[in-house]
Amino acid sequence: MxxxxxxxxxxxxxxxxxxxxxxxxxxxxxxxxxxxxxxxxxxxxxxxxxxxxxxxxxxxxxxxxxxxxxxxxxxxxxxxxxxxxxxxxxxxxxxxxxxxxxxxxxxxxxxxxxxxxxxxxxxxxxxxxxxxxxxxxxxxxxxxxxxxxxxxxxxxxxxxxxxxxxxxxxxxxxxxxxxxxxxxxxxxxxxxxxxxxxxxxxxxxxxxxxxxxxxxxxESFGHKQIRLKAPHSDEDLLALPGVVRIQTLRDGIRRLELEDEKYAEAVFEFVTKDGFIPMFSLEPPTLEEIFKLKAGDQHE
CATH class of the missing domain: 3.40.50.300 (P-loop containing nucleotide triphosphate hydrolases)
Structure with a gap:
């Protein structure tokens, strides 16, 4: 059917x-x-x-x-x-x-x-x-x-x-x-x-x-977000190439927005250069973020 x-x-x-x-x-x-x-x-x-x-x-x-x-x-x-x-x-x-x-x-x-x-x-x-x-x-x-x-x-x-x-x-x-x-x-x-x-x-x-x-x-919108839990300051992270915005979520987790996913590797190398960190996840945008981008007034 x-x-x-x-x-x-x-x-x-x-x-x-x-x-x-x-x-x-x-x-x-x-x-x-x-x-x-x-x-x-x-x-x-x-x-x-x-x-x-x-x-x-x-x-x-x-x-x-x-x-x-x-x-x-x-x-x-x-x-x-x-x-x-x-x-x-x-x-x-x-x-x-x-x-x-x-x-x-x-x-x-x-x-x-x-x-x-x-x-x-x-x-x-x-x-x-x-x-x-x-x-x-x-x-x-x-x-x-x-x-x-x-x-x-x-x-x-x-x-x-x-x-x-x-x-x-x-x-x-x-x-x-x-x-x-x-x-x-x-x-x-x-x-x-x-x-x-x-x-x-x-x-x-x-x-x-x-x-x-x-x-x-x-996936078509690319992997331009990093979900991160690490001790580095926002200032240090924003100084990295390709990092355009940081949002604090909860429990010490932050979301980094990248200009392009190609910058993710450099961010990973920076935050892990001193060893283990609790979280690093490269992700596509959420459907809610895509909805706001494509269906919102700013799409005019």
């Missing part, structure tokens, strides 16, 4: 919300679709789901028109949450399960299992509005995946979650990947994209400005 977009354009009057977008996400893969607000991500989701029609281009699912996707094969978690506050967890999940073709009796029998897997604090008879934000988001994600969709679209699924609850939801997403779902994941938290996604597409004003597998994208 695979979802493929080929040269998709969506215009609203004279405005191009999506401009010649092409990508493919296969079964068992996670594609990160990233960009600033207004970049075209939500419009892309609506095109895939058939809520709106493309101006031109093709959207296909398993080599057939996306219009042929069985709605029960799709799981969509929108950024705007859609739970009913005055019903119980059991009623909420049973309702969504029945919408996706799961018999009510079967859905009810599986609710305890889902609550345990998601580590939801409370009872299935608790009203949704009494749950914490984190537990509400867990219920929302369960309602999106309980029918084992083949195509899963997740828009900011970890927004506002504490690290513990975020890890629980990440585990569920990875389980869906292992089951063979083709997953599109969107987030403004680049560390989540970096951790979860096999490949990524970065949009800016509807245009694709960056694409590829996540590791290759990072």
């Amino acid at each position: 695979a979802l493929e977009l080929q040269h998709v354009i969506k215009a609203f009057g004279e405005k191009l919300a999506v401009d010649d977008l092409s990508f493919r996400v296969n079964s068992g893969e996670i594609l990160g679709l990233i960009g600033q607000n207004g970049a075209g991500k939500t419009t892309t989701f609506r095109l895939i789901l058939g809520f709106i029609e493309a101006t031109s281009g093709q959207i296909s699912w398993n080599n057939d028109s996306a219009n042929q996707i069985n709605p029960n094969d799709i799981g969509y978690l929108p950024e705007e949450r859609g739970l009913y506050p005055n019903v119980t967890i059991e009623e909420q999940l049973t309702f969504f399960a029945e919408l996706k073709g799961i018999p009510k009796k079967k859905a009810i029998s599986e609710i305890d299992m889902w609550m345990e897997r998601a580590e939801i604090v409370g009872k299935k008879t608790d009203l949704v509005k009494t749950l914490s934000k984190g537990n509400q988001q867990k219920v929302q994600l369960i309602s999106t995946i309980l029918h084992n969709p083949k195509l899963l679209i997740l828009d900011e699924p970890f927004s506002g979650l504490d690290p513990v609850n975020a890890e629980i939801l990440k585990k569920l997403v990875f389980e869906m990947k292992e089951r063979g779902a083709a997953i599109i994941f969107s987030s403004h938290r680049m560390e989540n994209v970096e951790e979860l996604c096999d490949s990524l597409i970065m949009l800016r004003h509807g245009k694709t400005i960056l694409r590829g597998d996540t590791t290759s994208v990072k």
